[in-house]
Structure formats: structure tokens, C-alpha cells
Amino acid sequence: MSNLFLAAVLVLAVGVPAGFIRPRLGVAATSAGLLLVGVVGLASAGGWSHARVGLGTWLGFGPAALVADGLAGIFFAVIGLAGGAVSLALVERPPGRVGAGLNGLLALALVTVVGVDQGFVFLLAWELVTLALYLLAGLDRDRPGTLLAAYFGAAMSKIGGGALLAAFALLYANTHSFEFSAWAAAAGHLSSGVQAAVFVLLLVGFGTKVGLLPFQGPIPLGYAATPGALAAAASLALNAGFYGLWRLTFGVLAPHALWQGELVLMLGAVGGLVGILYAIGQEELKRFLGFSSVEHGGIVLLGFGVAIVGRASGKPLLEAAGLLAATLHVIMHALAKALAFLGADRVRSSAGTGELAPLGGLAQPLPRTAAGFGVAVVTLAALPPFAGFVSEWFTLEALLQAFRLDDTVARLILALGAALLALTAGLGLLAFAKLYGTVFLGRARSLLGRLEEVRGPAVGFAALALFTGVLGALAPWEIRWLGHGLEGLLGFDPAKTAISHPLVLGPVYPGFSVLAPTWLAIALPAYAFATALLVGATLRPRSRRAPAWTSGALVAPARVQYTPAAYSNPIRVVLRPAYGYRRELVPVDTGPREPERFTLHTRVVPFFERYLYLPVARFGLRTAQFARRLQSGRLSSYLLYVLVVVVVVLALIPALRS
Amino acid sequence: MRLERASTDHAQRFLEGRFRGALEHAPDGTTVLRLPLGALDRAAVLLADEGARFISVFVAAAPERSLVAAFAFRGQIAALRAPLTEDAAAYPALSLHLPAARLAERELHDREGLTPLGHPELTPALRPDADALEQRIVGDETFVIPYGPIRSGIFEAIQHVVETGGEDVLALETRPYFKHRGLEARFGGLEPVQGAVLAERIAGIASVAHAAAFSQAVEAALRIDPPEQAALWRTVHAELERLANHLDVATKLAEDAALSVAVARFGILKEDTMRVRARLCGSRFGRGVVVPGGIATTQLLDPAELRDWLGRFEHDLVRDRRLLLRTSSFTDRLIGSGRLDRTTVETLGGVGPVARAVGISTDARFERPYGAYERLGFDVVTAENGDAMARLDVRFGEIRESLHLIRQALDRLQRIGETTRLRMDLPAGEGGGFGWVEAPQGELVYWVELADGRIRRVHVSSPSLHNWPLFVASFRGDVLTDFSFIEHSFGLTAAGADR
């Protein structure tokens, strides 16, 4: 297995320069490499073998190696399989040279982040991920808004990277080593102040990648800016953040204070709600999916927070319930979101636009895209018996274990988290109904010409769709596989109690609640089939086609359908204070004999942009202005600075000596 | 709220002062001014500035073919009459300065071919095409919902074109005239008694009001007065009709609010009203009672029996009304919905409970008392807010006043006894006259011309036609779910407006 791992890494490494020279070859290499990594991950997480690729000491600061143990194996499998499918899709319609090369770089960097066991190389790879995402977002630089998205993303990642650097510096200062194992050994002896600081810094660092509130701003913008199917590749970078949380925050740092879990819980709950509230109002496909990523990131953090609370309260079963739920959600989200982005790219290629308003009724001309996108939608919207439902059920069940805690505040916060999760799930249904309904169902709202499916076998798209579709039914096996992988973190295999009878799942606590997605996946189609047989056998309906009924007036149904904006209008009206929603009818110039005409202007206040990002950005710019004044370019000022510094140092030395 | 009766001399003296030499002799309650066609719009503006309310504009043939603009002015009907020559094809539009005249002028243009010059929106009104929807708001955020002409439920045929952003009603256009049956033209050549039969069938739910207005117009043209007993029975039937209409509004509002028991209770009350009308005259709608000259036959119930029925009816009504107005899930939907302000109502010439709900105390029984109303006492019920709740309050107040009026009429009838006549014979005569009543929807005005003992021409000014533009104007910030509440609170007919 280690040889396979080595081969995979080499192929990935080759894919980077190859992409810059021959895009299709480079993307193919990346795809092959990722798929191999995926196989390695499957094997490692399942406990069948462990792989290791030593990197020696030449990268600096101590020995480094790429290790595929249980936890890394899970993330290898996710990134590898999903990324491999995405790259396969890219093979069919390759991006430009820069895009292909950056795709390869991103893949290599992600694999390194997940595999490495040492802090310095981790940071190096992390910054490479940031670089790749920044360059990917800025690829299409002539489109308005792209450069802003790229800079915004880079700035946020810099903040995250800075926080990680500070955290690692603190840990290094305490252990004089970059090895994760050394840090893990020392974690128990850290003073609580240092431990708290490291926790917060790690949370900030990984949170910027994952979309933790209040760092979620660049994520939707970045996805919208990244062209084509590369957005799908970019969406996989989220998992690196989750891996960091799992490995470093949970595994290495081992948080044992209740407030840490509660903080993560609250940020996750509110973040999920914020994500979906803004998703509902989005009128562009990729930005919608970006906000949906923020929402799902919040749900993952809910589970993760429960795990931390469990560890802090000394309840290993609770810990396992939360971590299992969160991991399931990460896997589901990675697959479904990559599929959704691939689908969005196909829609964009066929219809020429990603804006929701002109689209409509695309299910008829684009049946395959509609089917694949439909699988992603039902998974993300958490409909049974699909994977999204399974993971959200597990998350909710984990939150419902609040009664087992002794601390009242923790109980309240878990209960509140459960309520917000329910609200988020409900709004999520609304949002995805709007998305799928107004894009694929109904009639076309405007003339887009003859639409045709994107040509080609769509192997990656189809494979991803198929796998995501059955993932829910495969949940018992998935959990059994996951259990091995999480054993390293938890100390025991949660699958033993999570799976009771064959194919029936429970939230780690035995006997609390049951869910059987596999049986559902068999029973529901069986019922449908049986009903169809019964109806077909007993009734003999003849059908006649008649036009749609529109109150007796013959109006094109497209004119009287709900537009995407109108579908989300009731929520915006009902939650007017939350959105700052305002509308205005503005008269339009028409001729003197024509009746009056108006257009509708609506406005929603982007809360975080206005009250957080813009003030911070302005403050930063003002500081930079001030700092720039110091660099006057005049020789006399610089000489003055030198004099000041010398005097200060001369003054300090005797003070420090004594 | 008791008001001073307007002095009718004011109108005459004002008009005499302003338009010296143009006044013509007219029946009581009407002042007719003869003007050249080109001065019609200026005179109309002058009258409107003095507080006159626009009633209608139409072509009359008595005493000569002329264009007549009728206004309600200080207790009189002030008719501006401009003779039309043979080749007259256009005239300066009144609706340039009087928005209340827009629909009437469009209809006139379709019917008579007279072009109102300067009309802000001269599109064909009669025989609308259900498929020709105009969209006022362009853009991706809004879409159109055509409510009608076939609506979801038991409604009359009318089309409301709603433009919505998803939840709120941004623009509304109401298109009447889907039920235009050409009944005004059908009057020509009928005998007066047959004319009353036709009038009843213009707006079936206000049959008595239409027959009474028609009959009063004939009586005005022929200068006769119906006997006292007939006038009192006309009042009884008219007020029973008002009861039925207002109870229908309450039932429909309760149905919108999904209060099943209230719907059943008010449905029973309305059915009781219809049944007592059937016991009185054989028709649930009071048809066949009012004829020019009086009433057709004796009523089948005597006043004492009707009083007994009234007592039991009022007993149930008071309790149901009290409970309904205490149900906050019901009143919450009405308060603040479809709010009108006084200026809009005055500009568009609104009448009836809709106008009284914004504080305008306009009521034809009070301004120009007709029939027995001159001798009976009642209050004009108004409210201040102008929303759906105010309109319902006005209606419940009018129910109370109607019961009071019926009791007074029954008292007088008992004193009169059975010895007096029921109807006057119609003398041979020519000429035209106005007749007006306060129908349940508002003031209804008829213009009838007779020649050779037959009807020559009729024009109807329906209160619903005046109030449909007010319905459109009442949507300010309301949402789709308020639509049926506001529509039912207006209580208008489509048949009366479309004729």
C-alpha cells in the first residue's frame, strides 16, 4: 500500500507541470493520482493497511512523512474519490493551461495537508492551497467581481494562515518540535491559558477555510468567481479545513473545556442559519451553492461541537456521536457539493448563463444534467433516504443527547443548537426547492434558444451522481468503515454501537433511536412500484392533454409562473428585519400615450459585509495609509529611525541585563 | 351621527349665479343647465371644485339629442346638458380633470362613438378580451397572476390582473365589462311595467333598488307620486334587501377567515331574510313588487307578522354579530387591510358603504330623500379608518338602521290599514327624469326617457362601477392573502357595473 501511495503522490506531482504544458494530460494525471489516493484512503480508514511515504528532512525543521492512518484515510478517500471524479469531468472539457496546472497544484497541496505529520510542512502545504485557490478565483479576471473575490479570499486566508502560524509557534515554543506526535504528548501539560489561545487560533485558522462565522464572506464569492468545473475542485478545499479541525484541534490539542465546545456549537448553529438565509435570496447558481456550503459547514460544526462537549464532560459516547455525525456530514457534503458544482457548470455551458432568472424548464432539454443535479439537490436538502438525511439525522440525534449532560448551560446550548438545526433544515428545503424548481422544472421563462446537453460520456459526473445517490443506502457500511478510521481519535469504534441489527443505525447510544436508510431505500421504490402495478392493473385510465388552467385566460404559463426571486419573496417579507428587506417601484420612461410602467427594485442588507468586513477593511486601509506615511522615501527620516532604534537598543540592553 | 339636511336652494342659487340664462325647468330634485359642447368640461370642473360628485356622462334624447353630465351637488342632481349636432363626434374629455369619469367616458366612446379628447387612457372598455393582459411592471422579480374571469370559488365574472413580487401585491388592474349584456339598449321600446322587470335583472342582488330607481325615474318624468302604502312597502323591501346584502358580505368575510360556524350562522340569517322576502311577495329577491306608479300587489304577510319575525331575527343577529366582532382571528385580518383615504374616495367619486367608511356622510336617502324616507328617521352610519374593518362596521351599523326603518314603516302601515291604493295609473307623457335610490352598494341613479307611452332610452349609473377603481386604489402594501378580504369587504357587483 505504501508503494501505491508513493506512486499516487508522484503522479500528482507530475500532473502539476503537465497541466501547464498539456492541460488534458495534466488533468488526467491529477485524476489518476487522486483516485489512487482515494484507494489508499479507503484501505487505511478501513484498517486493512497503513501507508507511509517518508519525506526525509530536506523540507526543513525535522523529519516529515506522509502518513495514511485511520483519520487521514477518511479524508484521503473523500478528497481522492470526489476530486478524482471532478478531474475526470475536467478531462472531457479541459480548462486552460493555467487552470489545469492550478488544479494539479491544488490536488497535490490538499493531499499533502491531509497526509503530513509535521507542522512546518503542513503550513507550507496550507499556504499552497491558499495560493492555488487565490489564483483559481482570479483566473477569469475580466469578469466584474472576480478580482474582488480573489483578493477577499486571499485576505481571509492570510488571516487564517497567520492564526495557524501563531498557534504553531506557541506549540513549538512549548515543545521545540513540529511533530504532531510531540504536540499531542505535550497537550496535556499546557497551561490553560496557552491551551485556550491555541484552541482559538486553530479555530480561526481552520474556520477561515471552512466558512465559520464570521469568516464566511469570501466563500460564496470565491465559488462564483472560479470558472467552470474548477469551482468543484475548489469546493474540495473545505475538507482540508475540516481535516485540520479533526486532526489538530480534536486529535492533537484534545480540548477539555466546556466553553470551547459551546463556542463551536453556537458559531456552527448561527452560521448554518445565516448561510441558508442568504442562500434563499441568491439569484445565481454558484453563489447559491457557496452559501449552501456555509450552511453545511455550520451543521458539521454542530456535530463537532457536540464531540468537544462530550470530551469535556467525560462522556465518550457523546463524543463519538458528535464526531460520527460530523464526519458523515463532511463526506456527504464533499460528494454532493462537488456533484452540484459539476452540474452547475453543465447548466452554464448549455444555457450560457448561471443566473436563475432566465432559466426554467431545463429538465426537458437537459435530462442527464437534471438527473445528476437532482441527486445533489435531494442529498443537500436532506431528504430521506439519501445521505444528507442520514447525516443530519445523526447530528440532530447527537444534539438531542443534551439531557445526559450535567451542566445546565451546555444543555441549553445543545437544545438551542437542535432548534436552530431544525430551522436551518426547513429553510434548506425551501431554498433547494426554489433552486431546482425554478431552474429545471416548469416552463422556460425566456428564450434561450435550442439547448443541448454537453457532449461527452460524462463519466465523472455520472459516477459521482450514482455514488452520491446510493450513499444513503450504503450508510451502514460507510459507518462501519468510518468507525475504524475514527478509532484513533476516540479510543473505541463507534460503529459497534451505532449499528445494531443488520442495517439499522442508531446514534451511538444503544437503544435511543433508530434509522434504517437501507431498508427505506428498498421499501420506498418497492411501494412505488407496487402502487404503479396496482393502478395499472385495476384502472384503465385514458388520458387527454389539455392546456394549463389559468383562470380562463389563455396566458403563456411561463408568464404566470413564480420567478426565482418571487419564490423566495415570502421569506424575505416575513423575515424583513433579518434581511433589512426593502422594495421600491421605480417608474420607467414610456411614451406619452403608453400606460405607466415600473420596475421593481429590492434591496437586502448584506449584514456581514456592511457591519464587519467593510469597517475592518477600512480600518486596515487607514492603518496602511498611516504606515505608508512612515515610508516617506526621505533619507533624513530613515536616518532618524536608525538613530531612534540604536538609542532604544542601547537603553534596553542594560535594562534586560539586570 | 345626525346631520343637517342640505338645503336644496343653495344648489339652484349657485348654479343660477354662475350660469345665468342656461337653467332649464326640471323635476324636483334636479337642476338642468344647458351649455355648449365645448364648455362642458370647464363647467364640470367648476362644479367639482365646489364639491359636486360625478355621477355619470351619457347621451340623452329628451328634449333633444345631447350629452349629459350628471353630478350630485348639494342635495340636487345637477345635470349639464350639451346639445349634440348630427355630426358631433368628439368633445373635450371630462376625465382630464375628473378621474371619476374615466370609465364612464370609455364606455360612452365604445357605445356612442363620441371621442373624449384628452382622455388619459382611451382603450376599449366593453367586451374585454380575457387573454389581453397588460403588464405594468417589467423585470425578473415580478410575475402576473390573472384572477379571473373565472375565479376560484363562486364569483361573478370579472378579471383582476395582479402583479406580484411573490407575496405582496405590487400592481392591480380590475377589468369589468366581462358581463356586458347590453341591457341599457334593451329598454328601448318596452312598456314601463316591463322596464321595471328588466331593471330588476340588471343586478339581481339589488333587484328592488334597481326597480325602485327605475320607477322613480318614470314617476319623475310623468310627474306622479306613488301612494303612501306603496312607498312604505317599497321601503320595507329595500331595507330587507340591504339586510340580505350586508349579511352576504359578513358571510363571505367569515368564510375567508375560515370560521365555519360563523359562516353557517350568518348563512342562516341571510337565508331567513330571503325566505321572509319570499313569504312577503313570492320572490326571494323581492322581484315583481316595485312597478312605476306604486307596488304591484298586496303583500302576503301583514305588518304584525313581519314584526314578529324581525324580533326573532334581531335577537339572533345581535348575538352572532357580537361574537364575530369579538373573534380576534377574524378582526385581525380586516384591520388595516385595504385602507382608503378620503381624498382618493372623493377624487374617484366613491359612494355607498365604501365612502362612508372613510368618513364621507353620503347617502342618497339622506341627501335627496325619496319615497317614504322623507318621513322616516334614521342615521347615516360612518366610520373613520377606511379599512376593511371600517367597511364592515358601517355595514353592521346600517343593518341596525335598516331594522329601525322597517319597524317605522311597519308602524305606519299598520296605522294606514288596507284601504289605500297600491299604485297610480301612468298618464300618457313624454320626457325624461332622474330616479335615484341608495342601493346596498351605494347610490344608484337612473335616467329614463319616455315617448308614446313606451320607454325610449335608459341610462344607469351603477355604484359598483364607481367603486371598482376604488378597490384598485385600496391596495397599499397588502399581500395576496388579504385579497379576498378586501374584495369582499367592498361588496360590489359585476353585473351591475357591466349591465
Next chain:
Amino acid sequence: MLEWIARGLRKGVVTSRYPRGAEPELDGFHGRVEIVETDGARDELEALCPTGAISVSGGLVSLDRGRCILCGACVEAEPERFRFSPAYETASRRRAGVVVGASVERQLEAVRLPLGEQARPLRRSIHIRHVDAGSDGAEEWEISALTNPYYDMQRLGLYFTLSPRHADVLLVTGGVTRSMEKPLERAYEVMPEPKAVVAAGTDACSGGFAATTGEIAGGVDRVLPVDVYVPGSPPSPIALLHGLLLAAGVVTEDGR
């Protein structure tokens, strides 16, 4: 809410027992006009009726209830020959079925089977879609009176539906104005089989008073095939109920 329940219970049951029991007829109610004496009619009788419902041929008079607007002119002029009757079972499946007295020829019109015989479930419950094609508004009141506790049509399995796609019966009032022709046809087209059309009111049967104005088609049967004619101006709720049950095949024209 409890107060409403108490209030509702206090009134008791007021529902009619029709069709299981006869509805008590109200003396003096103008339900329909009946001919007392058919013979010895002068041609001048025809001028009595403003809508031309009376026709005299060979000294025999006949009355087309589909045109009769119950104005009572004939009853007032010739009380020996015409009189009002409170009877309510006036509906018929054939246009000729609402003509009484002597008529010259009774053509045999092809009639469609009642709904209850076309599909068994429709004997128990039918869904009715009302369309106003130019009525005067009174028929709508009588139709909506069918849902009040006195008549309560839902106890008989009759329901009003909002969409013609769910309807079995199209209940049309009014003589079909020009603007309503196309919407009415569309409503009919969109209804699934088996379906029936009930023309409610004299205006719907023949156009009524407005038949000669040129603005209306002159009866629903000029636009759609009609299964049941319910004359009356307007027909009382119990007469409408009879007509609807006739369309469903629950009652026959004269009685059970």
C-alpha cells in the same frame, strides 16, 4: 372558539330532508308558471310575455319555462289561464322538457347518460365547478346558498371545487356574453371525462331578457352541450339541488 361551538349547537338542525323527504313548499312562492287551461288561446297571448316564452299554435298555448323570467305579466293579465306554483322540481335533461302545455312537435333530443351511470363512484359524490358566463348575480347567491345549513349539499356528496380539472359538473349561469365564450369553452375543455354541463337559470337556458341584444350567445347550449336545464329567474336553491342531482343520476325528472 368554544363560544362559536356553543352558538352553533344552540340553533339545532335546520337542514332540509330533500331528496329523502319532500321540501315543504311555500305558498305563494313564484317557483314556476303553470298553465291551467291550454285550449282556447288567442294569438294575442304571445305579446304578454317580454321574452317570448308563450307561444300559441292552433288555439293551444304552450309555455317555454326556459325563457320564462317569472315576471308574472301573464298571471296578472290572464289569471284563469296562468298561475304561479311553488313547485321546485322543474329541471329537465332535454331542452324540450322545460316546455309545458301543448307543443307542436316534441323532437327527441339525444341525451347523454347521467353521470352516475357513466361512472359508478359519481352516484355518490360529484364535484361541481361554477362558471358565471353573464348572469345578473342572483343565481350566484342561490348557488352559494346550497352550502348553508338549510340545504347543506355536502351531505349529498356534492362539493364545489376550485379547479375545473377536478370537476365533474360545470354549473353555468348566464347567457354567455361575448367575453366569456372563450373562457367558458376552456373550462369545459379542461374538465376530465365523464363530465356534465348544467345550465342554471333562465338566462343560461335561453338568454332570458338579454337574448335579443346581440351581446350574448343566447343560452349555454349555443356554446357547450348541456346535460340539464334548470329554469328559473333565479332558480331557488332547492330547484338547483334537484337539477344537480338529476345530472348525477340520483333523482329522476319527476321524483325519486
